[in-house]
Amino acid sequence: MEDQAVCCYRHPERETGVSCTRCDRPICPECMVSASVGFHCPECAGGAHASGGGGSSGSGLRRPASTQPRTIAGGSLASDPRLITKILLAINVLVWVVVLSNGNQMINDWAMVGEWPPSDSGFAPVQGVAEGEWYRLLTATFLHEEAFHIAFNMLSLWWLGAPLEAALGRVRFLALYLLSALGGSALSYLLADASQASLGASGAIFGLLGATAVLMRRLNYDMRPVVILLALNLVFTFAWSDIAWQAHIGGLIVGTAVAYGMVHAPRERRDLVQAGTCVAVFLVILGTVLLRTAQLTG
Structure with a gap:
């Protein structure tokens, strides 16, 4: 039986082999946010950023308030990535x-x-x-x-x-x-x-x-x-x-x-x-x- 292609949850037309390390949803390069271990999806990265100043996330991950979501190469995420x-x-x-x-x-x-x-x-x-x-x-x-x-x-x-x-x-x-x-x-x-x-x-x-x-x-x-x-x-x-x-x-x-x-x-x-x-x-x-x-x- 052939393996079904896995696609980004935000861009269903894009196949991917990478998943968010927090929620395990598949993500494409545009959606990847570099983390200390693996990559996060934008929602999880945003949640970690919001909780970094005081509370803790469900997984116990705390991030400094100054930490910004990054691309796979460490670049800043832009409103217009093109x-x-x-x-x-x-x-x-x-x-x-x-x-x-x-x-x-x-x-x-x-x-x-x-x-x-x-x-x-x-x-x-x-x-x-x-x-x-x-x-x-x-x-x-x-x-x-x-x-x-x-x-x-x-x-x-x-x-x-x-x-x-x-x-x-x-x-x-x-x-x-x-x-x-x-x-x-x-x-x-x-x-x-x-x-x-x-x-x-x-x-x-x-x-x-x-x-x-x-x-x-x-x-x-x-x-x-x-x-x-x-x-x-x-x-x-x-x-x-x-x-x-x-x-x-x-x-x-x-x-x-x-x-x-x-x-x-x-x-x-x-x-x-x-x-x-x-x-x-x-x-x-x-x-x-x-x-x-x-x-x-x-």
Whole structure:
């Protein structure tokens, strides 16, 4: 006889393998509140918070009045757990609209270019990351040209970003997104043709995909859907010659590493480990950029 899927009591459409340690009701990442042992549902967390100042709960658990409910990664619970995802979506769409109305000028100024040799390409000979335009590593990740390109990336950002932001919290999710974007640009800068321009949020999206896999593994979810999705995206990445696969792989590696540090950090030193993970990843990205710049400038 097959086991019946267990779903979150507040979101019946979401399967979960985690239950509240106080009332034993199943809860999804959005509903999880980190506790000293396991996770609590929002109701139990609220009750523990209310009773922390004077009385005791039925299970004998007392919590300080200053204790706030937290996400699985230690982030603060927000009234809108998808705010950063919405802002990133809005920025990408706004930049795309400006690109459409402004021709190729913004692409020329913001795209990820390592170094442009003198040519009739329309780019000045001194343009590129190697010439000090490091901002291109980030600005390129908000640029799109074709409608299908931004549509695919923004749908992926919403599908992957919204639950990740709810599970990690706003600050941690934003750090994950930006580091994944930079990681994709850095690997593209290191391995791709220096005069090849690239753009798009795909590196950041692959970082979110890697982070989703880490989170699902941490929560003991069924890994098959995310593994299949990742495999399909990798096939598409290498099947088309005009896709900057370096950006995809770089974002995937960075997103996986950052997410692992966030959700597996020990509770006692969680903030320190998470910050240390982000700093370490950023230093690796910085070292990669410096190395490639030294190669190009000689």
